[in-house]
Amino acid sequence: MENKIRFICQDCGCTKLAEIQIHATVTSPIQKIATTEFDMTYDYTEIQDGTIERYQCNNCGFILRHTKDSNIILENQPIDNFDDLMWWLEHNCEQHHIGKLPKENKNET
Numbered sequence: 001m002e003n004k005i006r007f008i009c010q011d012c013g014c015t016k017l018a019e020i021q022i023h024a025t026v027t028s029p030i031q032k033i034a035t036t037e038f039d040m041t042y043d044y045t046e047i048q049d050g051t052i053e054r055y056q057c058n059n060c061g062f063i064l065r066h067t068k069d070s071n072i073i074l075e076n077q078p079i080d081n082f083d084d085l086m087w088w089l090e091h092n093c094e095q096h097h098i099g100k101l102p103k104e105n106k107n108e109t
C-alpha cells in the first residue's frame with residue numbers, strides 16, 4: 001500500500017523513512033528458553049515508551065532537519081516530532097495530495 005504522505009530522500013531517492021527512538025523499553029516474550037543467550041527464541045519484540053530522536057532515510061541515513069522556514073531557533077537540528085515531520089514532508093517532498101487537493105485545482109478535470 002502506498003503512503004498517503006510521501007518521503008523521498010534528497011540524497012539517494014529512497015522512499016522508506018525510518019524513525020529512530022531512544023530511551024525505549026523493549027519487551028520480548030521468550031518462546032523457548034535455551035541454555036545460551038544466542039539460542040533463545042522470541043515471539044516478537046514490542047517497543048514501549050520510546051522517545052523519538054530523529055527521522056532518517058532508511059537506506060542512506062540522511063537525517064531530516066529543521067530549516068530556517070520550519071523553525072529558525074532549531075535550524076539544522078534533527079526533526080523529532082510528528083507535526084514537524086509532516087511539515088518537512090509537505091515542504092520537501094512532492095506529494096500526491098490525496099483527499100487534500102489545493103483549492104485552486106479543486107474543479108480541474
Ligand SMILES: [Zn+2]
Nearest residue numbers: 009012057060
Ligand atoms: Zn537516502
